[in-house]
Amino acid sequence: MSPLRRLLRYARGYRRRIVTATACSVLNKIFDLAPPLLIGMAIDVVVQGEDSFLAGLGVVDVRQQLVALGVLTVIVWALESVFEYAFAVLWRNLAQTLQHDLRVDAFGHVTRLDQSWHEGRTTGELMAVLNDDINQLERFLDGGANDLLQVGTTVVAVGAMFFVLSPTIAVLAFLPVPFILVGSFRFQSRIQPRYTRVRERVADLNRQLANALGGVATVRAFGAEQAMTDHVAAASTDYQEANRHAIRLSAAFVPIIRMVIVVGFTATLVYGGFLALEGTLAVGAYGVLVFLTQRLLWPLTRLGQTFDLYQRAMASTTRVLDVLDTRPELTGGTHLPSRVEGELSLEGVRFAYGAGAPVLHGLSLSLPAGRTTAFVGATGAGKSTLLKLLLRFHDPTSGHILLDGVPLPEWDLRILREAFGLVSQDTFLFDGTIAANLRLGRPGASEDELERALDQAEILAFVRSLPAGLYTQVGERGQRLSGGQRQRLALARALLREPPVLVLDEATSAIDNETEAAIQRTLHRVARERTMIVVAHRLSTIRHADHIHVLEDGRLVESGTHEALLAAGGTYARLWRIQSGEPDADARTQDEP
Numbered sequence: 332m333s334p335l336r337r338l339l340r341y342a343r344g345y346r347r348r349i350v351t352a353t354a355c356s357v358l359n360k361i362f363d364l365a366p367p368l369l370i371g372m373a374i375d376v377v378v379q380g381e382d383s384f385l386a387g388l389g390v391v392d393v394r395q396q397l398v399a400l401g402v403l404t405v406i407v408w409a410l411e412s413v414f415e416y417a418f419a420v421l422w423r424n425l426a427q428t429l430q431h432d433l434r435v436d437a438f439g440h441v442t443r444l445d446q447s448w449h450e451g452r453t454t455g456e457l458m459a460v461l462n463d464d465i466n467q468l469e470r471f472l473d474g475g476a477n478d479l480l481q482v483g484t485t486v487v488a489v490g491a492m493f494f495v496l497s498p499t500i501a502v503l504a505f506l507p508v509p510f511i512l513v514g515s516f517r518f519q520s521r522i523q524p525r526y527t528r529v530r531e532r533v534a535d536l537n538r539q540l541a542n543a544l545g546g547v548a549t550v551r552a553f554g555a556e557q558a559m560t561d562h563v564a565a566a567s568t569d570y571q572e573a574n575r576h577a578i579r580l581s582a583a584f585v586p587i588i589r590m591v592i593v594v595g596f597t598a599t600l601v602y603g604g605f606l607a608l609e610g611t612l613a614v615g616a617y618g619v620l621v622f623l624t625q626r627l628l629w630p631l632t633r634l635g636q637t638f639d640l641y642q643r644a645m646a647s648t649t650r651v652l653d654v655l656d657t658r659p660e661l662t663g664g665t666h667l668p669s670r671v672e673g674e675l676s677l678e679g680v681r682f683a684y685g686a687g688a689p690v691l692h693g694l695s696l697s698l699p700a701g702r703t704t705a706f707v708g709a710t711g712a713g714k715s716t717l718l719k720l721l722l723r724f725h726d727p728t729s730g731h732i733l734l735d736g737v738p739l740p741e742w743d744l745r746i747l748r749e750a751f752g753l754v755s756q757d758t759f760l761f762d763g764t765i766a767a768n769l770r771l772g773r774p775g776a777s778e779d780e781l782e783r784a785l786d787q788a789e790i791l792a793f794v795r796s797l798p799a800g801l802y803t804q805v806g807e808r809g810q811r812l813s814g815g816q817r818q819r820l821a822l823a824r825a826l827l828r829e830p831p832v833l834v835l836d837e838a839t840s841a842i843d844n845e846t847e848a849a850i851q852r853t854l855h856r857v858a859r860e861r862t863m864i865v866v867a868h869r870l871s872t873i874r875h876a877d878h879i880h881v882l883e884d885g886r887l888v889e890s891g892t893h894e895a896l897l898a899a900g901g902t903y904a905r906l907w908r909i910q911s912g913e914p915d916a917d918a919r920t921q922d923e924p
Contacts, residue, residue: 334645337652338468342429347352352421356477360415360484365407367622368492373400375615384615415431416697418477426472434465437654445661446724454545455538463533465649466830467651471644480638482630489627496616497606503598507591514591515638518584522639525577526646531571532748539566575852578631581639600625661726663744672735672751673831673862674700675721680719680730689884690716693730698878700735700831703854703863707903714866717882718836721864722751734832756837758817760809764803768809768820770826780827787857788823790816790847815845822850832862847872879903 342349376383376396418766438461441449475493486508493501543550543559550559603620606612612620675698682691691713698704706714719725720732723739732739752772760768769781775785781801785791793816797803809817825833835854851872854863867873874893881889881896881903889901894901 334649334652334813338645338648340651341433341655345425345429348421348425348428349885352425352477354482354912355414355418355421356480357484359411360410360416360481361488361545362407362414363481364485364488364623364626365411367619367626368405369400369404369407370483370622371615371619373397373615374611374618378401378614410580421471422477423541425632426469429472430465430469434461435470435649437461437465437651440655440657442830443659444657446719447660448657450684453538453541455536455541455885456534458541458651459530459537460536464530464650465850467647468644468651471640475637475640475644480643482637485630488717489623492623493620493627497603497612498611498622500599500603500606500620503602504595504620504627506598509593510591510858511588514584518580519636522577524644525573525580527641528643528648529570529577529648530646531575532566532573536563536566536570539563548867552584586640595627596624661723661744663747664741666737666742668735668737668799672700673750674698674735675832675862675864676733676736678731678733680720680727680732682716682725682728689728689885691720691727694885694887695730696880696887696890698862698864700858700862702877703858703865703873703875704874704878704880705865705867706880706882707867707873709868711884712882714882716885718834718864718866721820722753722834723747749828750831752754752828752830752833754818754821754833754835758814758821760805760812760817760820762807764799764802764804765797765820768805769801769824771824776827781823784823784827785820787826788819790819790823790854819849822853826853826857829844830861832864833857834867835863835867837866838870870910 338725376385377392381391383396390396390399419588436692441457454632491752499521539562543563550556599620603612607614657806677694677696680691681689683689706717708714720727744854766781778801782791794800805811863874865873873879879891879893879896880887887897889903895909
């Protein structure tokens with residue numbers, strides 16, 4: 332299906348507004364074409380007098396004919412102005428509404444797409460689609476759509492007048508039109524791939540800019556300003572070259588079309604003049620034909636610019652609609668329980684990212700409701716992947732995960748998401764106020780409820796000490812706060828939802844001891860009320876967990892309490908000795924003579 336048909340299918344809810352705007356564009360062009368006809372009638376009055384065309388309509392007196400033409404001219408110009416205002420307002424408002432709705436729909440759809448889809452794309456690429464591509468469509472609707480309609484109206488209206496006044500001259504005047512249209516369509520087919528390339532290059536440029544700006548502190552710390560500037564410059568050069576490649580073709584369109592147009596205009600001018608001299612064509616009609624030939628053919632020189640704008644818009648529209656047409660692979664079920672207990676179990680769970688090597692190998696274990704279960708292991712052991720499966724960011728390659736005895740795919744996705752509260756190592760706070768960040772998962776929470784969650788996370792006193800309190804701006808990614816403050820706010824945000832299952836993914840790995848102690852006190856208090864799943868490198872943070880599972884290369888190698896695992900003397904005991912500073916027994920044996 333063509334991009335235009337796909338766009339019209341999306342915009343079917345705007346059909347009445349499109350029809351109204353189209354009608355105003357057509358009527359404006361019809362009244363815009365009337366002045367040459369009025370000029371011809373005026374010439375006819377001056378030359379023919381009481382034998383003019385107007386005299387045949389009942390206005391015999393020459394002066395009255397001229398007054399009537401003057402009144403008619405005012406009416407025509409007034410109507411042309413009214414419809415010009417109307418189409419400008421209608422098309423521009425339609426452009427604003429459609430781009431707004433399309434951007435919101437596309438963004439909302441992107442947020443519902445699978446995590447695997449997001450992992451295969453960059454922020455810069457998505458920004459190019461949601462911002463720049465949609466802006467291209469807005470620019471076309473602002474002016475290009477009206478231009479296409481008015482060119483079509485001109486061809487039809489002028490063609491009708493020509494064939495009424497002189498069919499022979501009509502043929503000569505329209506002789507260049509087929510060549511112009513064929514040339515335009517060939518131009519369109521050749522320019523489309525070039526503008527597709529432009530859209531791809533702007534996505535690459537946005538990706539480089541997003542990377543550079545997102546990591547500006549790292550860039551400066553490593554003195555890599557020039558290197559990063561060079562990367563951005565290279566992406567910008569590729570974008571520049573893609574545009575140049577398109578410009579070389581688009582710039583040639585107008586000069587070529589202009590030379591084709593002059594043939595029709597010259598034929599009308601010369602041959603029509605001969606007919607007027609011979610008396611077979613009225614002088615007024617000759618004037619009308621000359622004026623209309625110019626009004627017919629010269630606007631066609633703008634087809635290149637209009638098609639240029641059209642192709643940019645269609646290339647962008649394709650990218651946006653491709654996103655909207657992408658369907659999530661993970662769909663929710665219909666299970667809507669009245670209460671979530673929080674009991675989780677894994678049955679033979681295996682998982683691999685795409686066609687990659689398996690990350691988890693047949694995990695089977697139980698996470699009891701109302702208990703704290705911890706997972707430890709070296710980097711790459713599969714801990715974070717396991718959490719993604721529990722949160723249903725992915726589905727297992729094989730095996731099943733159940734919540735309260737019901738497989739996750741059978742749960743309504745909204746209910747399933749509400750059952751979990753997540754605090755991750757990479758705390759993400761949005762640019763806005765503390766209150767707005769806390770209300771992310773519970774928009775209707777009152778200030779008292781916000782303060783209760785902050786108190787649970789032991790950060791209420793700090794927030795109250797700020798001049799704006801709950802309405803303090805945290806900056807992009809929370810950069811105005813310390814790492815510990817961000818982490819406590821993230822914990823408060825999760826607690827505000829009062830989730831049956833609280834998930835902490837390395838939530839204390841990058842904070843100071845005081846913040847860790849505060850978070851531990853919070854977790855100790857709230858652990859009595861819900862299921863807790865903790866992934867940690869710092870074993871001190873999970874020593875009091877009810878169950879500790881040790882993963883190695885995606886396999887479960889040990890399970891038990893802290894004391895039982897130490898007594899077993901396995902992997903967990905070795906990790907504990909390393910972190911606590913105790914000498915490793917194997918190392919002592921090797922050192923002894």
